[in-house]
Amino acid sequence: MAKNKRDIDRQLKQTExxxxxxxxxxxxxxxxxxMAMIAAHADVAPNTLYWYYKNKxxxxxxxxxxxxxxxxxxxxxxxxxxxDQQLLTVIEHFEEASKLVATVHARLTQSASIRDWHKQFHLxxxxxxxxxxxxxxLSATQAKMMATVGTFIIEGLLSNPxxxxxxxxxxxxxxxxxxxxxx
Numbered sequence: 768m769a770k771n772k773r774d775i776d777r778q779l780k781q782t783e784x785x786x787x788x789x790x791x792x793x794x795x796x797x798x799x800x801x802m803a804m805i806a807a808h809a810d811v812a813p814n815t816l817y818w819y820y821k822n823k824x825x826x827x828x829x830x831x832x833x834x835x836x837x838x839x840x841x842x843x844x845x846x847x848x849x850x851d852q853q854l855l856t857v858i859e860h861f862e863e864a865s866k867l868v869a870t871v872h873a874r875l876t877q878s879a880s881i882r883d884w885h886k887q888f889h890l891x892x893x894x895x896x897x898x899x900x901x902x903x904x905l906s907a908t909q910a911k912m913m914a915t916v917g918t919f920i921i922e923g924l925l926s927n928p929x930x931x932x933x934x935x936x937x938x939x940x941x942x943x944x945x946x947x948x949x950x
Contacts, residue, residue: 781819781829784809789830793863797827797870824878827870831884834864835891850899851942855934858924868925892918899945917941 787809791800802823806813820826838860845853861868874881896914905913920941924930930937 777819780809780811780815782833784811784816784819785826785829785833788826789833789864789867792827792830792870793866796866797823797874824874824880827867827874828880828884831864831867831871831888834861834867835888849942850946851935851938854921854938854941857921858934858938861925862928865925865928868922872926889918892921896945903946913945917945 784805788800788805791804791808795804800823802816803813805823805826806816809816816826820829838857841860845856848856871881871885875885876882893911893914896917897910900910900913901907920937924934924937
């Protein structure tokens with residue numbers, strides 16, 4: 768079914784709002800970014816934001832989803848790289864938004880929408896790891912445990928920018944661990 772102009776305008780406006788919100792969240796932090804700032808940056812009236820999002824948390828989730836979707840669109844371009852390089856590419860893609868990772872963790876107990884997004888993000892990342900591990904002959908239990916370890920390592924490296932120099936060696940270790948065949 769063809770989309771009408773109103774649908775296209777709505778999608779375009781949502782994209783503009785999400786991009787504006789993401790820019791401001793990264794630059795100033797979530798707490799320091801007001802809905803009025805987002806509206807001004809997106810060149811819309813403040814009440815317009817509430818036509819698209821219930822609250823600032825939903826806007827953060829939309830911005831995070833856009834970032835993940837952007838990465839997933841480009842994931843095929845790294846499939847031929849060694850696993851440690853693939854993992855480093857994942858971290859580098861999300862590094863720009865590392866403040867958002869800290870915000871997600873800080874708001875887990877305060878926001879159901881952010882808590883749900885975080886859970887889904889972990890499930891997605893675990894699924895990527897499990898697929899790789901299953902192809903190496905690990906049992907479902909082993910693959911799930913290793914995927915959890917891999918997800919925590921990736922998230923930890925993103926959450927702690929002071930680990931930047933350690934990333935290559937940590938990721939090489941993780942890649943070796945993930946590449947090991949089942950006993």
